[in-house]
Amino acid sequence: MTRRFDGSELVLASHNAGKLREISALLEPFGITVTSAADHGLEEPEETEDTFAGNARIKAHFAAKSTGLPALSDDSGIEVDGLGGAPGVYTADWAETPNGRDFMQAMTRTWNELEAANAPEPRTARFVCTLCLAWPDGTDEVFRGEAPGRVVWPPRGDQGFGYDPMFLRDGQTQTFGEMPYAEKEPLSHRSDAFAKLVKGCFGG
Numbered sequence: 062m063t064r065r066f067d068g069s070e071l072v073l074a075s076h077n078a079g080k081l082r083e084i085s086a087l088l089e090p091f092g093i094t095v096t097s098a099a100d101h102g103l104e105e106p107e108e109t110e111d112t113f114a115g116n117a118r119i120k121a122h123f124a125a126k127s128t129g130l131p132a133l134s135d136d137s138g139i140e141v142d143g144l145g146g147a148p149g150v151y152t153a154d155w156a157e158t159p160n161g162r163d164f165m166q167a168m169t170r171t172w173n174e175l176e177a178a179n180a181p182e183p184r185t186a187r188f189v190c191t192l193c194l195a196w197p198d199g200t201d202e203v204f205r206g207e208a209p210g211r212v213v214w215p216p217r218g219d220q221g222f223g224y225d226p227m228f229l230r231d232g233q234t235q236t237f238g239e240m241p242y243a244e245k246e247p248l249s250h251r252s253d254a255f256a257k258l259v260k261g262c263f264g265g
């Protein structure tokens with residue numbers, strides 16, 4: 062049995078501005094009061110698991126326990142087939158530099174490694190999003206969404222965040238980086254996972 066969400070307030074257990082924007086937009090129609098981890102002064106817990114679900118659980122349970130409120134986390138990344146699924150759960154790590162995250166560097170590394178491996182074209186890939194809704198009593202529900210596509214070079218567009226400029230979703234001619242959010246939303250791994258969350262926990 063899936064536990065239903067029957068509260069009126071939810072903490073978004075993320076420190077990523079792009080995700081916060083997108084998940085807040087998805088939650089908008091439900092009339093729930095949404096606050097973020099930063100609003101509650103929460104630290105970022107260490108993401109020590111090697112699966113999206115494992116790290117999503119760490120983030121959601123940490124926020125739920127710390128605030129006493131239900132918390133929704135998002136662990137996501139891009140799996141590139143020609144790289145054996147890398148960077149996958151390590152997508153954010155590939156962007157880390159001594160001066161903060163640099164996704165241009167991460168995208169360049171991704172393309173260079175595909176070139177070095179002489180990977181065939183199209184260079185298929187998928188965005189993955191795992192959402193975890195956790196309650197302060199330690200229960201949770203986890204939902205996984207995907208967006209199938211390919212990576213392209215050079216990156217195109219300055220909208221969205223992270224790897225969006227090099228991701229061309231199946232059936233599209235514009236990268237996620239070239240799309241206004243309203244166009245990316247119905248096509249994204251995040252909305253795919255969110256639809257499952259709504260079906261399971263919001264009864265909609």
Ligand SMILES: O=c1nc[nH]c2c1ncn2[C@H]1C[C@H](O)[C@@H](COP(=O)(O)OP(=O)(O)OP(=O)(O)O)O1
Pocket residue numbers: 074075076077080105108120135136137138139152153188221222223224225237249251
């Ligand atoms: O729609 C997306 N469009 C482009 N790039 C994306 C997307 N979704 C995830 N990504 C990439 C960037 C992100 O940094 C990484 C996830 O890493 P991940 O640890 O789950 O998130 P994060 O550290 O940025 O924020 P937080 O853990 O506080 O939720 O994958």
Ligand SMILES: [Mg+2]
Pocket residue numbers: 108153
């Ligand atoms: Mg993270």
